[in-house]
Amino acid sequence: MQPQPTTDSTAAPALPALRKRLKGLGPVVALVLLCIAGASLNSDFATFDNLMNVLTRTAFIGIIAVGMTFVIAAGGIDLSVGSLAALIAGVMIVAMNALVSGANAPSGLSIVMLGIALALAFGALSGTVHGLLITHGRIEPFIVTLGTLGIFRAVLTWLSDGGALTLDFNLSELYSPVYYHSFLGVPVPVWVFAAVAVAGAVILNRTPYGQHVQAIGSNEQVARYASIRVDRVKVLTYLLLGVCVAIATILYVPRLGSATPTTGILWELEAIAAVVVGGTSLKGGAGRILGTVIGAVLLSVIGNILNLTSIISVHLNAAVQGVVIVTVAYLQRGRR
Amino acid sequence: MRILSLCLAAALVAGHAGAAEKVTLGVAIPTATHGFTGGIVWWANQAKKELEAAHPDLKIIVKTAGSTPEQANQVQDLYSVNKINALVILPLESASLTQPVTQVKNKGVYVTVVDRGLTNPAAHHAYVAGDNTAFGRLPAEYLARRLNGKGNIVVLRGMPTTIDNERVEAFNAEIKKHPGIKILDAKYGNWNRDDAFKVTQDYLTRFKQIDAVWAADDDMAIGAIKAIEQARRTDIREVFGGAGAKFAVKKVIDGDRLVQADVSYSPKFIYDAIKMTATARLNGQALPARTIIPSVLITKANASQFYFPDSPY
Numbered sequence: 001m002q003p004q005p006t007t008d009s010t011a012a013p014a015l016p017a018l019r020k021r022l023k024g025l026g027p028v029v030a031l032v033l034l035c036i037a038g039a040s041l042n043s044d045f046a047t048f049d050n051l052m053n054v055l056t057r058t059a060f061i062g063i064i065a066v067g068m069t070f071v072i073a074a075g076g077i078d079l080s081v082g083s084l085a086a087l088i089a090g091v092m093i094v095a096m097n098a099l100v101s102g103a104n105a106p107s108g109l110s111i112v113m114l115g116i117a118l119a120l121a122f123g124a125l126s127g128t129v130h131g132l133l134i135t136h137g138r139i140e141p142f143i144v145t146l147g148t149l150g151i152f153r154a155v156l157t158w159l160s161d162g163g164a165l166t167l168d169f170n171l172s173e174l175y176s177p178v179y180y181h182s183f184l185g186v187p188v189p190v191w192v193f194a195a196v197a198v199a200g201a202v203i204l205n206r207t208p209y210g211q212h213v214q215a216i217g218s219n220e221q222v223a224r225y226a227s228i229r230v231d232r233v234k235v236l237t238y239l240l241l242g243v244c245v246a247i248a249t250i251l252y253v254p255r256l257g258s259a260t261p262t263t264g265i266l267w268e269l270e271a272i273a274a275v276v277v278g279g280t281s282l283k284g285g286a287g288r289i290l291g292t293v294i295g296a297v298l299l300s301v302i303g304n305i306l307n308l309t310s311i312i313s314v315h316l317n318a319a320v321q322g323v324v325i326v327t328v329a330y331l332q333r334g335r336r
Numbered sequence: 337m338r339i340l341s342l343c344l345a346a347a348l349v350a351g352h353a354g355a356a357e358k359v360t361l362g363v364a365i366p367t368a369t370h371g372f373t374g375g376i377v378w379w380a381n382q383a384k385k386e387l388e389a390a391h392p393d394l395k396i397i398v399k400t401a402g403s404t405p406e407q408a409n410q411v412q413d414l415y416s417v418n419k420i421n422a423l424v425i426l427p428l429e430s431a432s433l434t435q436p437v438t439q440v441k442n443k444g445v446y447v448t449v450v451d452r453g454l455t456n457p458a459a460h461h462a463y464v465a466g467d468n469t470a471f472g473r474l475p476a477e478y479l480a481r482r483l484n485g486k487g488n489i490v491v492l493r494g495m496p497t498t499i500d501n502e503r504v505e506a507f508n509a510e511i512k513k514h515p516g517i518k519i520l521d522a523k524y525g526n527w528n529r530d531d532a533f534k535v536t537q538d539y540l541t542r543f544k545q546i547d548a549v550w551a552a553d554d555d556m557a558i559g560a561i562k563a564i565e566q567a568r569r570t571d572i573r574e575v576f577g578g579a580g581a582k583f584a585v586k587k588v589i590d591g592d593r594l595v596q597a598d599v600s601y602s603p604k605f606i607y608d609a610i611k612m613t614a615t616a617r618l619n620g621q622a623l624p625a626r627t628i629i630p631s632v633l634i635t636k637a638n639a640s641q642f643y644f645p646d647s648p649y
Contacts, residue, residue: 162374163648307538
């Protein structure tokens with residue numbers, strides 16, 4: 001192994017703080033412009049109810065994208081999150097249904113709590129396995145997670161026999177407030193999304209661990225020489241992402257009360273798009289949680305506006321989304 | 337014709353000491369990626385189980401493919417490795433599978449194509465499909481009756497495909513006959529519950545009065561119903577799905593408030609196609625060139641005939 005010149009920059013940003021801030025405004029500007037467009041096209045766009053609809057449906061992708069920001073900031077990638085969400089949903093439903101039909105079944109509430117605990121454990125475990133395969137197994141993250149993308153979804157399809165896994169009706173009633181209820185007028189998933197985003201931002205920007213993540217993404221060799229425990233930090237990023245996927249799934253299951261083989265399809269690309277649109281470089285280095293949140297909201301807003309209007313042929317929806325993604329990325333250019 | 341082919345079969349039997357009666361039938365279908373294809377896979381395996389038990393001279397090999405190239409490879413392997421002499425295929429895509437299927441047909445394999453057709457009709461001997469025109473027309477007729485010829489309907493479309501176009505065109509053509517009924521908008525829900533949920537939420541934001549939703553698929557109907565429940569809207573009187581999924585038929589049987597009718601488009605047609613092909617080939621006969629399995633309006637009166645609780649769909 002060739003020693004690297006030590007003059008390489010590590011985590012320290014070269015740009016002055018103000019210029020950095022201005023550069024990061026791309027997605028905010030795009031979001032504001034989109035909102036103005038939405039409000040002028042349809043008067044219902046700017047209503048509180050519609051805003052809450054958009055934020056609630058963003059919660060799944062948004063929470064996953066917060067976790068994804070860590071993985072990408074450390075120079076990794078995870079393609080399996082959509083399949084993992086589907087499998088966690090399936091495993092939760094199967095386990096909870098099994099408990100409710102058992103001989104001495106525990107109370108409904110404790111079954112739901114157990115289901116949630118199982119989801120978190122499963123997410124953390126899958127993330128850890130990814131991390132270990134990538135660090136100790138020395139396999140590219142792209143390949144590891146491409147493999148598990150197939151594995152997770154196939155296992156779910158097998159579990160559901162190709163059809164739908166549906167949560168027991170009474171449990172579904174008991175569990176549904178987790179998605180459908182509001183606290184102070186704001187739906188529960190939006191609160192959870194906000195909490196995850198704040199926690200993510202604090203961890204990434206205000207802790208040594210967050211600095212290590214960005215240092216590794218910036219230059220892994222230098223980080224090693226700086227005696228950062230690279231493997232451990234990397235495994236932790238995948239573990240965090242696994243937990244984020246589990247949290248998203250915990251919010252998702254009460255929405256429709258079921259998991260099918262199409263659950264979570266392409267979520268990985270939406271999450272990655274949210275991260276990149278938000279200003280985190282796919283090459284790793286500086287991660288931006290706030291940018292990711294705005295990126296995720298931006299993607300939902302495009303879909304919402306297209307549904308609320310009928311100027312553009314429905315065939316072109318994906319094209320409009322593509323144009324906005326590329327435009328925002330263009331506004332972000334020059335960042336690493 | 338029948339007598340002729342029987343004579344022919346008899347002659348062949350006499351000539352080759354029974355060898356001609358053995359049928360090795362390949363089944364190439366999509367993998368179970370959503371409820372409907374889950375049903376296809378289940379019914380294909382059901383056909384294998386029942387027909388192999390009933391006919392010792394019959395061997396059925398079921399292959400599922402997730403992509404068009406994979407299915408093309410499977411068709412090739414079924415011919416060269418498994419030595420099939422009959423093929424029942426539900427092509428993932430019409431255009432790209434036409435060549436591979438034509439090639440095995442030219443080598444003497446009897447080909448039945450199911451549901452999605454091939455672009456060249458010479459590529460197969462027989463075609464078996466559901467009735468997509470009726471799939472669109474029947475709900476339109478039913479909703480027009482249910483709304484007494486007056487009201488607002490929103491439409492969820494499937495994925496942009498020829499099947500979807502056929503259904504929506506038939507639906508629109510029928511609705512046009514009722515000037516009191518207005519189609520407010522039609523957007524793609526991609527045969528997916530989550531997408532249907534979002535699109536319906538946005539419809540509910542946009543339109544203050546909706547009398548019925550044509551969800552055009554039972555999976556999408558679930559998403560639509562959840563969005564309606566969440567918004568606590570009481571103006572919607574009917575959510576019409578489609579395809580006869582077991583949970584939807586159950587709702588019809590139970591007299592659900594929003595789901596009172598459905599239209600059949602059962603994945604069971606793969607079972608029918610395999611059975612028809614196998615029995616015809618065992619007797620050395622051919623199938624009619626085109627068999628359309630009718631789509632039937634399911635209401636409380638006949639729903640029990642369409643309820644298959646063991647099927648995943």
